[in-house]
Amino acid sequence: MGSTPPRPAGGERAPRLRRVLGAAAFPALFLGLVVGMTELPEFGDPASPASTHLSPRFIEEGAAETGAANMVTAVLADYRGYDTLGEAAVIFAAGLGCLVILASGGARRDLPVAGMSNRFGSIVLDAATRTLVPVVLLFAVYVLIHGHYSPGGGFQGGVLFGSGLIMMRLVWGPADASPRPGSDVPTFGLSLRGSLVLASVGILAYVGIGLAAMAFGGEFLNYGTLPLGSDPAHVRELATLGIEAAVFLTVGGTVSLLFDTISIGMRENGVPLGSERGPRE
């Protein structure tokens, strides 16, 4: 820390100069933003450039061009499918990062067992989880498939799927633990490797669909060229479902991966689940 100035006596907080500057700078930032905002189109103005330039095509032609009644899905998965690929890559990057930081250090030659050191299990939770998890997982698939027609899609479904996995982990503990004594509940849960495989396969599937479109003579991610039928909108709809599924895998896998790696990190490094020791800082 060669560039750090010496610490003023007794400061647990930021140095005085920084506090003073900060206290002045952030109201200034707020004011600056607001001054700029006064010149923006009125909130809710139907004649604003944002509402009149690009969006009419998405609204009026979207369903016909992409086969998705949910315009957000149409834009997300088709018009701006490349953004969505990037988005999947972002969350994959986070999962990969947590794996690197928390679960692959030392001389470890394989991924560690997922799960926390302690479980929050009780008979009530156990029973509730047994009932809820299948519903959650199934609902996740529903949200994925129904993303064409209602709020939903790969991300939402993937997150739900991941939460189902997390719920099991919270209640039933590590993946390698024996089932609760006297219980016939099988320990179920994705291993760390399983999560990684899901996430990677999702990305690979997404890129694969894009590359397949190139193989049939279109641009990257131009689903319209895929030989899935004669109606281009329908072909696009099918392909969109494919990439939503790919996103579903990536998000579901990564959410579970994030939870597992962080809990492994806390388990192995002995970080307490509660707040830091000592008084409020």
Add this chain to the structure above:
Amino acid sequence: MRDVLPGLLVALPLAGAAFLPLLAALSRRTTRVPALALHVAILAAALALFGSVAAGGPIRYALGGWPGPWGIELWLDGLSTLMAVLVSGMACFASFAQAFGSNEDGAARGSTPLREGLLRGALLLLVAGLLGIVATRDVFNLFVFLEISSLAAYTLVASGGGRSTVAAFRYLLAGTAAGSLYLFGVGFLYALTGTLNMDDLASRLPSVEADAALTVAVVLIAVGLSIKAALFPLHGWLPDTYVYTPTPAAGFIAAVMAKVSAYALLRLLGEVLAGTEAGAVVLEVMIWLGVAGVVAGGVLAVAQRAVTRMLAWSSISAMGMILIGVGMGSALAITGALFHMAAHALAKGCLFFGAGGVRARGGGDDVERWAGLGARAPWTFAALTVAALSLIGIPPAAGFFSKYYLLSASIAAGGPEGIASFAAIILSSLLATVYFLRVLEAVWFRAPAEAPDRASSGEPAGPVLPRPLALPVVGLAVLILLTGIFARPFERHVLPDWETGTARIAAEAP
């Protein structure tokens, strides 16, 4: 080829980034060969694109078959393909160097195939992000790929453990703030124009009458990207990050990360927003901040004893020079800025690989640790010497030519900012002389300081630099010399594209 390559350029690294961790987790074997093959393939695609663009003009590529502004377009001209070649080329070296694992103190350490595969995946993600930034023609898409590259970079930085995690966290805070500022600015632009496509933006902006809002947008975007580009005084994240990053990643991150953000600044402020009044003012401020950064970075580099920290401050100085060129915006200045991106990337990558290797021998990376190494590994250290001389600006190394262009541009620009940047660039060369020659003197002419334990056990076993680091060091040095001599593509291909692409920048023929 022209209609396939742009897609491959962005698809290959993403596919590879998902494939390598998968392979490592399933096979438990080293992923060195597939990773290197992927990087070489990406480089080949970038080179082919560069050649194709040079021969046939810029390429517009509508992803998903949706033309802009409705879909996302890629735009590959001389400038972006040059950056793509730079990024993917440096990535090849970094991938080679990744066979060298090191822990937080820099000491060499064996790495398991699993971890290696994950880190190789992270490097490919970083490459994917940077190539995405370079190729895209969409301001929001740029944000997405900025975040991909950032998250991958945090991962690579933090992979050293210990102090590097703190550096990574601070980098993450700064980087996320930068991304959010940029995105807020994009929001303003979207509210004002209703579009995200750069060409569409450029054509719709002149009819926008909201000056204050436009100014806020330009400033937000400029500040956000300047944080990523480590423009003085927004460079706070840089020194610790570069110092604590494990060596293979440091060689890559120090070489290209900040430069791609500088490229984005050039693209947006120099081309898309060039017509706005606020853009012009911001660019002029950038010249002055660049001047301050050149001087401050140089002075602080002189003050360091640790070689990697010295290199980090030298990077701040170099980024100042690049942003001076971006700020001036003339053809000469942009040539100089681009050339300096290339020259500095090659040299800094080379030096970080070398410095990391020396640090891995134990005992920190004080200048003293470098004493007498030249006699033990003459080739490697001759290569490092070439890199250092290039940064000082000694001909015929590449760094000389970038300084030449930037000095010419300063004279052509005239005025107080021209004089100030002229003086600052000369001064930075002198400061670089001071801090690099101190190292070179130790390397070549000073006797090694014998550690007592080492004297009894004889010379440490093994080469001074492990092979995964030594080969990139030598290869980069060769490239530094070649770049200096065969610099013509910069003029022949990059600039004409830039000028025809933007009639806004007044051409200043030398």
Add this chain to the structure above:
Amino acid sequence: MTTYAFAAALFALGIGGMALLPNLLRKLLAMNVMQVAVIVFFVSLAFKDGATVPILGEGGTPQAADFMNPLPHTLMLTAIVVAVSSTGLALGLLVRIRSRFETLNERRLLDRLR
């Protein structure tokens, strides 16, 4: 305008918190506030008086004036994922920092690093 100003206030608060709060975890929370501010801003850009959610109902050709702008929503889905990802990675980092240096207080951390 009120929603815009709300976003601006959140943003300034978030950045201020990132710079001034002493604890790394709180800095992270402030960062989230900042990211949410941008999301609020974008989503409020999508609002259109007299329009409904951008999901096509049965029959009829859709008119642009009837539906909200779907583009900002799409963009913000991506931005949310970005926010989640950076938060996740940051939490991972904090676990490591906490276990190695036994504090998340910035000043104490810097002392220990010296």
Add this chain to the structure above:
Amino acid sequence: MTEIVSLRPLLAVGAGLAAVLPILLSGRRPALREGWTFLAGAVQLGAALSMLPAALAGAAHVSPALPLLPGMPLQFRADPLGLLFLTLSSILWLATSSYSVGYLRSLGLKHQTGYFAAFAAAVAAAAGVALAANLLTFLIAYEVLTLTTWPLVVHKRTSGVFGSGRSYLAYTLIAGQLLLGAVVWVGMLAPGAQFTPGGFLAGAASDGVLRVLFVLLLVGVGSKAAVFPLHGWLPAAMVAPTPVSALLHAVAVVKAGAFGVLRLTGWVFGPDLMHDLGLSLPLALLAAGTILMASLRALGEDHFKRRLAYSTVSQLSYIVLGGAIGTPLALAGAAFHIVAHGFLKITLFFCAGSVYAATGREHISQLSGLGRAMPFTFAAFAVGALGMAGMPLLPGFISKWNLALGALDDHQVWVVALLVVSGLLNLAYYLPILRIAVFEPGDDRRVREPSPWLVAPPVFAALAAIVLGLAPDAGARFWFLAESAARSVAEHAPEFLTGGLP
């Protein structure tokens, strides 16, 4: 001037560079290693001589241009002045190499491989300076010269030596950066910045800008030429082994600086423009001041090599003086002085080195009696010393005589007085050396001449000096080259054709 595009200039520059790698690789076999050096020297000299007939016929060999920067190629051209410097440095390189072999072996110095490699690179860089066709090429060669001589200066690698090395680099690299700035600026004003007899900057910018440029360029080249007050590094660099001092003073570095001053005054600005800008007289006065100041410092210096160093500072300013006056005869005299000083000063340094190798003595007061013990060495020394003082029949006389005539053409009588005074001062600091060595009784009877490797080079250089003094146009046609270089400048400056060239 007709131009012949050929590869010979490249061969002349590349010979030394090409030798670097073989030298480094044959470090374990000294005979082979030194063989490479001699081979490269012979190739360089051969290339230089092969370009001589064209120069005699009024043509010049020009290398193909490698485009580096817009309008600024890397290009070499063997014009008379460049050829003069090139030929001189290749002859002296051969002499110095054979001397180095004897010197390094008799003293058993370490790091000989690096020494020979750096030496070859430095000479190649000097050849590049000599043949540079434009300012960019000149700058590149000039910077390479600086860096390749640094290892030679710090060859002994003690802490005091590092201080001297840093001082050397501080002067030359700072000057190099100023030169870079100036070259960029000139390149903007006059695209190409190609050396043109009579200068190319006239009318390119306002007078003020041109004056600033002149000062920047002068500092850039003047620091290597050791013009007061930029001479500080030269005496400090005497810590280097003696053959290195010979290289610095006679073959490459200081000569490159003085050569650069001539290029600057005659080929960049031109005498006309310098007069118009009022730069000639200040530069001449600066040179005159350097001459006197350095001579006085030499008088009070007891360290043998440092006295020679101050002598160099003084003698080099004759060249600067000639460039400042700018009349044809003055320029010819200045150009010829590059040659004269080269042969004479290398003789003196070889002698000093032989004394050190034979006895380990470094101070003048310790020389008593050595004249009789080492007769060949001190005979050669006497030739060098007298030649420096401008004794007729030795080459120093020819350059000074023409310098004086050139000054009179420009009605600058004071220069003649300066030359006389400086000649006397020369005698005053050289003759005591001879007196102590020859007439004072020695205290050590075991002293003998060192090995033939160390005796032959000074004797050869002294003999060559005598030949040049008797027939300045013999052999490599040095006088012809100097004169035609001066004439080419004069042809572009008609109003200075007041004095008759023969």
